[in-house]
Every structure is written in structure tokens, then in C-alpha cells.
Amino acid sequence: MNLKQLAAIKAVEMIEDGMKVGLGTGSTAYWAIQEIGRRVKEEGLRIETVATSQASEDLARELEIPILPFSEIPHLDLTIDGADEVDPQLNLIKGGGGALLREKIVASNSDKLIIIVDESKSVETLGAFALPVEVVPFACEWTLAALERLGCKPEWRVKDGEQFVTDNGNYIADCRIERIEDAPLLEQQLNRIPGVVDNGLFIDMASIVIVACSDGTIDVRNRK
Numbered sequence: 001m002n003l004k005q006l007a008a009i010k011a012v013e014m015i016e017d018g019m020k021v022g023l024g025t026g027s028t029a030y031w032a033i034q035e036i037g038r039r040v041k042e043e044g045l046r047i048e049t050v051a052t053s054q055a056s057e058d059l060a061r062e063l064e065i066p067i068l069p070f071s072e073i074p075h076l077d078l079t080i081d082g083a084d085e086v087d088p089q090l091n092l093i094k095g096g097g098g099a100l101l102r103e104k105i106v107a108s109n110s111d112k113l114i115i116i117v118d119e120s121k122s123v124e125t126l127g128a129f130a131l132p133v134e135v136v137p138f139a140c141e142w143t144l145a146a147l148e149r150l151g152c153k154p155e156w157r158v159k160d161g162e163q164f165v166t167d168n169g170n171y172i173a174d175c176r177i178e179r180i181e182d183a184p185l186l187e188q189q190l191n192r193i194p195g196v197v198d199n200g201l202f203i204d205m206a207s208i209v210i211v212a213c214s215d216g217t218i219d220v221r222n223r224k
């Protein structure tokens with residue numbers, strides 16, 4: 001079993017009958033959705049879910065996990081999602097898969113956000129992973145210039161030779177900051193730039209981070 005799967009299984013143990021659950025995005029969240037699918041099929045787990053991306057929604061449907069429109073679920077009990085970096089305060093960088101906006105909306109409407117990672121994602125200071133910032137296409141060069149003025153060293157994300165477009169029809173600027181000294185401040189500064197829809201800093205949002213370590217142990221970190 002790989003480390004991502006190990007963390008995912010531990011998180012899915014926290015889901016109880018009758019819960020409303022948010023499904024994250026990425027290769028770690030993939031394992032959580034697989035395990036939820038197994039519990040629904042083999043244990044008859046009764047839950048309702050919403051997904052943070054088209055890819056996760058498609059996977060959930062394939063596994064016959066009940067998935068509802070957002071209009072039918074006012075609030076979630078918990079969301080299980082991955083992250084690109086986690087610091088000791090449980091602040092996160094997310095959005096490596098380009099789903100940061102939907103992930104933040106879903107996380108902020110969940111009683112608990114459970115983050116699942118392997119130990120490579122655990123860092124002392126956020127920033128070695130390029131911080132994704134979602135930008136509307138209108139006048140996007142001006143928004144990029146504003147990010148440059150903030151010292152973010154942004155580069156448009158490209159996929160298969162084309163500009164990457166999010167599920168919301170926006171672009172992603174990946175910002176090479178290396179070391180983010182004040183993540184709460186940067187999160188606010190970025191979101192004050194007109195044209196920025198949101199950014200991948202998740203501050204004070206994770207309730208629990210589950211870290212799967214290469215020696216096979218699992219470190220469960222609770223927000224204080």
C-alpha cells in the first residue's frame with residue numbers, strides 16, 4: 001500500500017453513517033474516494049457527497065457514491081482533501097491540481113477539513129512549492145504584473161502546451177516565492193488584487209492533518 005493510500009484510509013475511518021462529505025481533488029484524494037466507494041459498496045455506508053472538481057465527481061459517480069448538487073446540501077460535516085505543503089500550524093498550500101477555488105469554497109462550508117498527505121508534504125515554512133493563484137482571463141497580463149509587483153514571481157501554468165484553464169474557466173499563475181514569511185498576510189494581499197479570484201494558501205482551515213510516514217506510521221495532527 002502506498003503512503004497516500006495509507007493516509008486516505010485513516011481519514012475515511014472518520015466518516016460516519018448519515019454524514020455529508022466533501023470530496024477533494026488530486027492523487028491522494030483519489031485514494032480517499034476509492035476507500036469511500038469501498039465502504040459504500042461493502043459496508044453499506046450511507047452518505048451524501050459533493051465534489052471539488054469534475055475529475056473527483058466523475059470518479060465518485062463511477063464508484064456509485066451518492067453525489068448531490070450543491071443546492072441540495074446546505075453544509076458539510078467534513079471534507080477530505082490533499083495538500084501540496086503543510087506547515088506546523090497546519091496552514092497549507094493547495095492547488096497543485098488547479099482546483100483551489102472549489103476546494104476552498106467546499107472546505108469553508110465544512111465543519112471539519114481533514115487533510116491527507118505523505119511526509120514529503122510536511123515543511124517548516126510554506127513556499128518551496130510554487131503557490132497557485134487563480135486569475136480571471138480578462139486583462140490577465142495586468143493581474144500578472146500586479147503579482148510581480150508583490151514580489152511573487154508568477155508564471156502562467158501550462159498544460160500540454162496550452163494555457164491551463166481551471167474548471168471555472170480561469171487561469172493559474174504559479175508563484176515562485178521559495179519562503180513565505182507571513183502566510184496569513186500574503187493570503188490577504190493576493191486576494192485584494194482585482195483579477196485574482198483566490199489563492200492556494202489555506203490559513204486556519206485544516207482541522208486535522210494526517211501524515212503517512214515512510215516507516216509505515218501515521219501522524220495525526222490536530223489544530224490547536
Ligand SMILES: O=C(CO)[C@H](O)[C@H](O)COP(=O)(O)O
Pocket residue numbers: 024025026027028029081082083084093094095096097098099100103
Ligand atoms: O490542491 C490540490 C488540487 O488542487 C491537491 O489536493 C494537491 O495538489 C495535492 O495533490 P496530490 O494529492 O496529487 O499530491
